[in-house]
Amino acid sequence: MxxxxxxxxxxxxxxxxxxxxxxxxxxxxxxxxxxxxxxxxxxxxxxxxxxxxxxxxxxxxxxxxxxxxxxxxxxxxxxxxxxxxxxxxxxxxxxxxxxxxxxxxxxxxxxxxxxxxxxxxxxxxxxxxxxxxxxxxxxxxxxxxxxxxxxxxxxxxxxxxxxxxxxxxxxxxxxxxxxxxxxxxxxxxxxxxxxxxxxxxxxxxxxxxxxxxxxxxxxxxxxxxxxxxxxxxxxxxxxxxxxxxxxxxxxxxSRSTASIPVSTARREVVERDETAIVVRRGAKVLVVRRGAGEWWEGLWDFPRLPAKEILVPLGCGRRRVVGRCSYTVTHHRVEVSVAVCEASRQGARRDGVAWIDWEALGTLAMTAPGRRIAALAERGEGESGRGGDRSSRRRRG
Ligand code: SF4
CATH class of the missing domain: 1.10.340.30 (Hypothetical protein; domain 2)
Known part of the structure; x- marks a missing residue:
């Protein structure tokens, strides 16, 4: 044999x-x-x-x-x-x-x-x-x-x-x-x-x-x-x-099972940093639809910085960092800092931008990182309600 x-x-x-x-x-x-x-x-x-x-x-x-x-x-x-x-x-x-x-x-x-x-x-x-x-x-x-x-x-x-x-x-x-x-x-x-x-x-x-x-x-x-x-x-x-x-x-x-198939060098991984902003206004949260040519085209997600054209018209105040997560897509490894802020107004209607009930997020076709960001924000809000922002306390300590 x-x-x-x-x-x-x-x-x-x-x-x-x-x-x-x-x-x-x-x-x-x-x-x-x-x-x-x-x-x-x-x-x-x-x-x-x-x-x-x-x-x-x-x-x-x-x-x-x-x-x-x-x-x-x-x-x-x-x-x-x-x-x-x-x-x-x-x-x-x-x-x-x-x-x-x-x-x-x-x-x-x-x-x-x-x-x-x-x-x-x-x-x-x-x-x-x-x-x-x-x-x-x-x-x-x-x-x-x-x-x-x-x-x-x-x-x-x-x-x-x-x-x-x-x-x-x-x-x-x-x-x-x-x-x-x-x-x-x-x-x-x-x-x-x-x-x-x-x-x-x-x-x-x-x-x-x-x-x-x-x-x-x-x-x-x-x-x-x-x-x-x-x-x-x-x-x-x-x-x-x-x-x-x-x-x-x-x-x-020919004793060459270890060397066949021959493949060319792998593409280098590109590291990237992002900030995701979870904008709340009462029970509502702002979501944006990923556009043509973007990763996850057509799915909903949270705005990423820089996104001045979205955040400034909403009168967003101080941002509070509630956690970090990371994901890999194609040959990119992306580190995401998740921040929460409160909007003072709802802003004009725009294509691909929507305010929805926080409770309805689960029914939305959403990116996988978007789901993790939502979970971090929810946990951060809960902790905030129980006595403030844990990550900012850590920074001060
Ligand atoms: S290299 Fe693959 S195809 Fe060839 S004998 Fe081994 S298991 Fe079978």
């Missing part, structure tokens, strides 16, 4: 193994326009298909969207899974399907309801595009998802991966997929020794995925690749001794 790669062999350049043996070289990359599959894999296609499909039948993950075939459920799950781990998606999926059990119900809902149901999953652009696509499906396709990858890609928010996943899983089309897990499995299987980041890097992997598709059961095959990547062919220390593809895996044969 093939052995698991020793965990000490990590990093980009394979080091000599214990005892001074040199690692075997990974096979060189195929010539442009040539067969993307190395000869040993091309010769072993049927055993490879049988091994992985048999493994999937035995130990494939039991996930709610896999129970029965329903293109709508497949679509929703695939969009949720685009940037979110399976474990987190399961609960959201159940709640979303209860709220919007059909594409018609989703299309008919106000966008704010869809964003509210999406809250916590992040990447809200997905929810807006999902909603827009649902409207198109109802208006142009009689409530049925298109049954080809090309037709699916005409819809908002459906790119090559999602179209391939829906077309293969829900409609049995012979379409490949490439996402984080299958990308890693495919790269290791063929010992693809070039960087994979970015669209250009993924091109060869799409060719490999296409060349490896079995003649039937593309949907099962694609799901099997994803499951194998998630549970066995993990980023660090892949469990090669349990892998059904081990007899065929060229990265394992």
């Amino acid at each position: 093939a052995k698991e790669a020793p965990s000490s062999r990590r990093g980009r350049t394979p080091r000599p193994a214990a005892g001074g043996r040199k690692p075997r070289r990974a096979p060189s990359l195929p010539a442009p326009g040539g067969d993307p599959l190395p000869a040993p894999l091309r010769a072993g296609m049927t055993p490879i298909h049988d091994a992985l499909l048999g493994w999937f039948k035995r130990v494939g993950r039991d996930l709610p969207w896999r129970r029965g075939v329903d293109p709508y459920r497949t679509w929703i799950s695939e969009v949720m899974l685009q940037q979110t781990q399976v474990d987190r998606v399961v609960d959201f999926f159940h709640r979303f399907m209860e709220r919007f059990p059909t594409v018609e119900r989703l299309a008919a809902a106000p966008e704010s309801d869809v964003l509210r149901a999406w809250e916590g999953l992040g990447y809200y652009r997905r929810a807006r595009q999902l909603h827009a696509a649902a409207k198109r499906i109802v208006a142009d396709h009689g409530g049925h998802l298109p049954d080809t990858a090309a037709g699916l890609r005409e819809l908002p928010g459906i790119g090559r991966y999602t179209a391939g996943a829906i077309a293969s899983i829900a409609f049995g089309c012979p379409e490949p997929i490439v996402e984080a897990n299958s990308r890693r499995v495919l790269a290791r299987l063929v010992a693809h020794a070039a960087p994979l980041d970015g669209t250009a890097g993924d091109g060869p992997i799409w060719e490999i995925a296409t060349a490896l598709l079995p003649p039937r059961s593309a949907g099962q095959w694609n799901q099997a690749l994803m499951d194998l990547g998630a549970t066995v062919c993990t980023p660090r220390s892949p469990l090669c001794s349990r892998c059904p593809l081990a007899p065929h895996c060229l990265a394992l044969a």
Whole structure:
């Protein structure tokens, strides 16, 4: 049986193994326009298909969207899974399907309801595009998802991966997929020794995925690749001794599982400071809607400084800092100082700015940092009511 790669062999350049043996070289990359599959894999296609499909039948993950075939459920799950781990998606999926059990119900809902149901999953652009696509499906396709990858890609928010996943899983089309897990499995299987980041890097992997598709059961095959990547062919220390593809895996044969896939350098994290202002006026609180091009576009939040155009016309007095929180978004790490102030007037009506009852904040489609800011403000108010601002007392002490 093939052995698991020793965990000490990590990093980009394979080091000599214990005892001074040199690692075997990974096979060189195929010539442009040539067969993307190395000869040993091309010769072993049927055993490879049988091994992985048999493994999937035995130990494939039991996930709610896999129970029965329903293109709508497949679509929703695939969009949720685009940037979110399976474990987190399961609960959201159940709640979303209860709220919007059909594409018609989703299309008919106000966008704010869809964003509210999406809250916590992040990447809200997905929810807006999902909603827009649902409207198109109802208006142009009689409530049925298109049954080809090309037709699916005409819809908002459906790119090559999602179209391939829906077309293969829900409609049995012979379409490949490439996402984080299958990308890693495919790269290791063929010992693809070039960087994979970015669209250009993924091109060869799409060719490999296409060349490896079995003649039937593309949907099962694609799901099997994803499951194998998630549970066995993990980023660090892949469990090669349990892998059904081990007899065929060229990265394992060349002892290069630790260095494949090759990725380019990560983007540097940018640190940023913000002040969020919770403006109260009696039982009301001021909220602002995130604008086009901003993170969390369309969701409600609290104003951030500098925001003179909002705060000065409201006659805001002294600001009281009630706490701090932080969040990470894309490659930014943001530290937020949360302050509360009382407005002496309500100001003129403006688009994207609203006064709402504090008690109604829970019903608003709000950013995740916005929720944490609200919780800090509420706690700060309570503490203030019980004897003043704890943070200012700390500063004085
Ligand atoms: S596909 Fe992944 S887990 Fe399987 S043998 Fe190759 S490196 Fe190991």
